[in-house]
Amino acid sequence: MRVTEKGQVTIPKPIRDKLGIGPGSEVEFVERGEAVEVVAKRLDETPQQRRERLQRHLDQMRGTIDLGGMTTDEFMDSLRGPRDDLDPR
Template sequence: MRVTEKGQVTIPKPIRDKLGIGPGSEVDFVEREGSVVELVRNDEVSETVDERRERLARYLESVRGTLDLGGRTTDEYMEWIRGPRDDFDPR
């Protein structure tokens, strides 16, 4: 990506589409660890707690049922990925 004489850059279309950035959108560039730059939409920064919760709820609903547990229950799956608990006595 090249910076113009005016300090402008073009955000690639796939990124604009993914982030919902269009004409008139407000964006910020955030420095991370001294050199990496992150692009964030201003409206994400100014979201209320309720708006963030609603956005999270929509995302969680969109991915519901996409994890294949291989026929295991949640507890069986957790033990499978973590291994058996040595500190638990199931008497």
């Protein structure tokens, strides 16, 4: 995406729609190491709208990880590795 002489860029419509960015919306630029994130401020979002948005994201993620039959505790242990304080060898 090209930056204009005035330092402006156009946020693509699908992203604006997904984040609810419209005329008068505020965005924030947040540095993350070598990258910069554009964060939309949702000042007018109600608690119910936040819950619905979270639920939509959770629904999109459902079924995206295969635990291979492991329980949640077994999966967390596989991520963290052995714990010396619980599993001395």
